[in-house]
Amino acid sequence: MTIMAIGSNDPPGRTLQRGLAEIRRRISTRRVIWLLPHSRPAAYAVASVALIFGDETLDLGRFPTRDRVHPLR
Incomplete structure (x- = not known):
């Protein structure tokens, strides 16, 4: 199994998707x-x-955050 946690710090769009x-x-x-990521476009x-x-997928948007990047728990 591989867990991918990438895309949070990149501008969303076709370049990110590719x-x-x-x-x-x-x-x-x-x-x-x-x-x-918490960012909906990303x-x-x-x-x-x-x-x-x-x-x-696991949506980090379901978890509380202070910085809109990292979950609190």
Whole structure:
């Protein structure tokens, strides 16, 4: 299993999606879980790549945060 926690510090958009897809293509584990960033535009970019590859997601937006990047728990 691979857990992906990337995209929070990158500007959302096509460049981010292409970069994430390229990284994902290199992963050979059967199960991949993406942590969706608090930023909704970045979360949509990450989720779109997860969807293409049939991967799971965990939305960090469900958890409280002080800095809108890191969950408190």
